[in-house]
Ligand code: SF4
């Protein structure tokens with residue numbers, strides 16, 4: 001591209017904190033890591049299972065010549081966190097970044113068309129088969145930490161990454177050298193409450209609260225208490241990292257305007273579909289859907305152990321979805337007391353699903369252990 005400075009200026013004016021251009025060569029150096037992850041079962045359901053697609057830009061956009069990697073910092077202002085409310089991870093406290101990033105990236109494509117004429121392109125924000133963190137690292141503008149997050153000097157790990165695959169050659173644009181490094185201090189590994197970080201830049205998604213809280217299905221029993229009051233995501237391994245010290249709140253108003261910290265957990269359980277869409281369709285976690293968030297809210301009520309939540313959990317004990325019944329039974333076991341015990345005893349007589357019946361039995365055992373006089 002003749003006027004790369006103009007592109008850089010345009011992206012800066014849109015508020016991007018990261019801009020790098022890399023070539024379309026296959027990411028062959030990552031093949032071994034991906035194969036290992038596949039073998040160990042460490043792929044998450046959010047990843048494309050086809051390893052060749054994950055490392056081969058030309059399979060995604062034939063004729064590709066450049067990849068423009070863009071990033072937006074999102075570190076929010078500090079908030080008062082009410083321990084009686086549900087919290088969401090920092091990435092999810094503003095507007096849906098998928099929408100924000102895509103809008104800005106579309107403007108970048110329109111700008112490029114005014115400079116370069118017509119070309120083919122594909123925009124990805126969290127939706128690319130390619131490994132975005134690796135592409136970002138390839139720009140030379142940041143690094144990947146042991147917690148597997150991508151960092152830049154100014155945003156720390158609090159950065160959204162997206163990329164535009166292009167059939168025009170923009171030329172390489174990268175910094176002269178990496179602007180920081182992971183200190184290998186292992187603080188993140190020690191701080192992870194679930195042991196999901198195994199060292200060697202390896203994350204087991206099936207143990208990671210950030211993944212588990214957004215995935216459909218049953219939250220493993222051993223992880224439920226560890227969710228504490230976190231409805232969506234987990235920031236612990238980023239909060240403790242020395243490389244995130246001193247990061248300033250982002251300048252982007254989109255990530256300040258919708259604030260989803262301190263969500264009323266009980267309100268979440270009573271939400272209609274219409275109200276769910278009205279309140280959360282524009283949130284970064286809205287895509288998880290009402291059922292996943294209600295499942296998490298039930299777990300959070302179990303963690304709070306307050307008897308006034310029993311009446312809210314009760315309808316979920318006979319929900320048509322057995323997975324909701326499993327979490328409801330667990331939460332009642334956590335709360336305990338005679339009312340929970342009666343509800344569980346009544347339900348186990350009607351329950352036809354073996355997995356739910358076992359969960360109910362475990363919950364009843366838990367109540368008996370805590371209050372032997374109920375036996
Ligand atoms: S996000 Fe939370 S659960 Fe996942 S690796 Fe980091 S600290 Fe562990």
Ligand code: SF4
Pocket residue numbers: 145146147148181182183184185186187188189240241242243
């Ligand atoms: S906490 Fe230490 S080991 Fe973990 S990512 Fe940060 S610098 Fe690296």
